Amino acid sequence: MDAALPSQARASEPSFAELLAARPWLSAAPDVGLMLDGVPLASLAREHGTPLWVYADSVLTARYRALATALGAAKLPARIHFALKANDTLALLRRLAALGAGADVVSVGEYEAARRSGFAPEAIVFSGVGKTDAEIATALAGGIGQINVESAEELARVAAIAARLGLRAPVALRVNPDVDAGTHAKITTGKADNKFGIPFDRIVPLYEQAAGTPSLRPVGLAVHIGSQILTLEPYRRAYGRVADLVRTLLAHGLPVERIDVGGGLGIPYGTEPAPLPAAFAAALQQAFGAFRLPLILEPGRWLVGPAGLLLSRVVLQKQGAARRFVVLDAGMNDLLRPALYEAWHGIVPVAAGRLHAPVAPADVVGPVCETGDTFARQRPLPDFALGDLVAILDAGAYGSVMSSTYNLRPRAAAVLIEGGTARLVRRRQTIDELLAHDVD
Numbered sequence: 001m002d003a004a005l006p007s008q009a010r011a012s013e014p015s016f017a018e019l020l021a022a023r024p025w026l027s028a029a030p031d032v033g034l035m036l037d038g039v040p041l042a043s044l045a046r047e048h049g050t051p052l053w054v055y056a057d058s059v060l061t062a063r064y065r066a067l068a069t070a071l072g073a074a075k076l077p078a079r080i081h082f083a084l085k086a087n088d089t090l091a092l093l094r095r096l097a098a099l100g101a102g103a104d105v106v107s108v109g110e111y112e113a114a115r116r117s118g119f120a121p122e123a124i125v126f127s128g129v130g131k132t133d134a135e136i137a138t139a140l141a142g143g144i145g146q147i148n149v150e151s152a153e154e155l156a157r158v159a160a161i162a163a164r165l166g167l168r169a170p171v172a173l174r175v176n177p178d179v180d181a182g183t184h185a186k187i188t189t190g191k192a193d194n195k196f197g198i199p200f201d202r203i204v205p206l207y208e209q210a211a212g213t214p215s216l217r218p219v220g221l222a223v224h225i226g227s228q229i230l231t232l233e234p235y236r237r238a239y240g241r242v243a244d245l246v247r248t249l250l251a252h253g254l255p256v257e258r259i260d261v262g263g264g265l266g267i268p269y270g271t272e273p274a275p276l277p278a279a280f281a282a283a284l285q286q287a288f289g290a291f292r293l294p295l296i297l298e299p300g301r302w303l304v305g306p307a308g309l310l311l312s313r314v315v316l317q318k319q320g321a322a323r324r325f326v327v328l329d330a331g332m333n334d335l336l337r338p339a340l341y342e343a344w345h346g347i348v349p350v351a352a353g354r355l356h357a358p359v360a361p362a363d364v365v366g367p368v369c370e371t372g373d374t375f376a377r378q379r380p381l382p383d384f385a386l387g388d389l390v391a392i393l394d395a396g397a398y399g400s401v402m403s404s405t406y407n408l409r410p411r412a413a414a415v416l417i418e419g420g421t422a423r424l425v426r427r428r429q430t431i432d433e434l435l436a437h438d439v440d
């Protein structure tokens, strides 16, 4: 829940030392200041400019392996399908594909990105409440592994498109379990009044109907109750309901090949506790273990969130009537989460001197002409000078993907650190590129 609270509401702010201690991939040295995976952030800013997304392959890889290991230890036949909407940087996607991940996509753009970065079509799941006919046709013609259908209306459309293409569409029905994920209202998806999924009591007849439709191959059920979920209780409730449905389907003699358990696993944005992979795997084992069916997981944030940060320069520090403002060269157009969800992100100075200097409350804001362009309110921070660098932590998920060009601000560049060296994986957009689509 913490990450969803307004910044002002966090009872006590973790110190820089506490934030770093909880993130061993970050360290600080007296000469070079803050480093990610041993690479000084100041040198990256010099070489590539700011704002800059900085990702660490080692963190991403370690998290993928930790989750896979926990699933294996729980004897769950499971495949991890990365939810591309959390981060669509092709270099990261390539890494995940190489690690053996599948993909979860919600648009034809994400489908193309997944295909181009090495995911086999069978290893791609297509989710989302508003797939167009063209998107469904592209995915089916490409041999997609599973379409998660979110309504009776969509099931009929998938059936018609598959029939026209002479194919049998592999479909899973997405259950709306009517469970409150206990997260921010804007990222809750599993309640009866959310737009997502098919009401619980309509699943069995619809599944039967799908099984009797020649152009459809129902492969199982899917569920996704929300994002940034920090306790397992909502999962247990939702999975219990899905398990009941699977039992009913099997009792009706209907084929169930797999269960898609969705994503949503939360990460600590400060130093709060979050569920560990082993505990999540145990919850899955408890709900679904007896079926001995393959599971599909769709984590996004959990895999990439901690693996990235947003590096930004202080443009100026100004003293308002009542507050000190630290103005950055990154804005809400780069990282929208604080403005959209009042999300809390750790903000840590890069220079070693600043890390150990006395702190006083400051509002950290961007340059965009909106009051909502605020990264933190009354955050204990040192005195800053023009050009100082700060790292906005845990920005690897729902960061660059949500960035826009509002205020005609070009989209930021990204680098990936692999084996101790960083390489550019997304060029900074130029003003010419930004204006190139206009016809005047």
Ligand SMILES: *Cc1c(COP(=O)(O)O)cnc(C)c1O
Pocket (backbone or CB within 6 Å): 083, 085, 086, 104, 127, 128, 224, 226, 227, 228, 262, 263, 264, 265, 298, 299, 300, 301, 302, 397
């Ligand atoms: C957003 C989404 C995910 C990933 O959610 P995270 O909170 O990033 O793990 C997975 N599945 C579906 C259907 C989604 O919409």
